[in-house]
Amino acid sequence: PLSRRRCLQALALGGLAQRARAQARVTIRLSHVVARQTPKGLALERFGELVRARSQGRIDVVVYPNSLLFGDADEMQALQLGAVDMLAPSLSKFGRIGFPEFELFDLPFLFETREQVYRAMQGALGQALLAGLARQRMVGLGYLDNGFKHMSANRPLLAPHHFAGLRMRVQGSRVIAHQMRALGARPVVLDFGETRRALAMGVVDGTENPISNFWTQRMHEVQTHLSLTHHGYLGYAVVVHQRFWANLAGPDRQLVAAALEEALAWGNAIARSENEQALATLRESGGIHIHAPSAAQRQQLRAATAAVYQGLERRIGRQWLDQVQHDRS
Ligand code: LMR
Numbered sequence: 001p002l003s004r005r006r007c008l009q010a011l012a013l014g015g016l017a018q019r020a021r022a023q024a025r026v027t028i029r030l031s032h033v034v035a036r037q038t039p040k041g042l043a044l045e046r047f048g049e050l051v052r053a054r055s056q057g058r059i060d061v062v063v064y065p066n067s068l069l070f071g072d073a074d075e076m077q078a079l080q081l082g083a084v085d086m087l088a089p090s091l092s093k094f095g096r097i098g099f100p101e102f103e104l105f106d107l108p109f110l111f112e113t114r115e116q117v118y119r120a121m122q123g124a125l126g127q128a129l130l131a132g133l134a135r136q137r138m139v140g141l142g143y144l145d146n147g148f149k150h151m152s153a154n155r156p157l158l159a160p161h162h163f164a165g166l167r168m169r170v171q172g173s174r175v176i177a178h179q180m181r182a183l184g185a186r187p188v189v190l191d192f193g194e195t196r197r198a199l200a201m202g203v204v205d206g207t208e209n210p211i212s213n214f215w216t217q218r219m220h221e222v223q224t225h226l227s228l229t230h231h232g233y234l235g236y237a238v239v240v241h242q243r244f245w246a247n248l249a250g251p252d253r254q255l256v257a258a259a260l261e262e263a264l265a266w267g268n269a270i271a272r273s274e275n276e277q278a279l280a281t282l283r284e285s286g287g288i289h290i291h292a293p294s295a296a297q298r299q300q301l302r303a304a305t306a307a308v309y310q311g312l313e314r315r316i317g318r319q320w321l322d323q324v325q326h327d328r329s
Pocket of ligand 1: 033034089090171174191192211234
């Protein structure tokens, strides 16, 4: 058995090691795929500013926007390997790495308002989704909003028959792919970073985006029509690897978590105005035709995509759909 003296020595050394760790310089590498001037880009920059200020520059956050470091196809693997420390992928991108229940948020016409989305994210469902990330040794630190998606192409997309035969770029979500097929289009999974070029070259005919992404990628230069369908939601989960999180000293982990919580709340507050501002600028630019479907057309789109719900239910089970429908109301 250890003597009392040895125990005290060990405790003192442990304390010293912790203090040394707490004072060590830390760099957090954060990669994402959209422009800086988007709700996500701005919120993550703000996170970096808060962390630097509160640690007196000891903890740095280096943000790589615009798929500069990693794109959709490789960022999750990079996190697993420790090549990057923090990501904020859209919820649609967790399905293909083993979390199909995240695709609930992709269901067409599930949410009409942001308040419904927030209730689902902040309720039991949202917490269960983040907790489940431990299956792949990830820690979900919070959600970030980018609002509702709309359809674009070189023609108006207001009713199901307008989609016939179009190749539509989608994120790697089976729910979104099913939605496009249900509308009569052909889904093409592409990295976000390749989308604008694919539209410009005619590799795909159209896509879906919140306005902030559409505008900051200058997609209006390669698409002639934007239809304000408001048919689906786009949000993000901020994630780190358990190894990275465990290696931070306790006080640093607290500092980072608090700064992130504050930056995400700020980001969620500006997401609406950033998207509204982007739409106003897009209208003023006059370079694209902007349409809004009638209530009857939206109803047709909704009816045409109803089977997507059963498809997801078969994959993840009825209880998840019940939960999201319960939490949003
Ligand atoms: C997309 O791939 O369309 C979005 O997930 C991009 C993003 O991060 O907003």
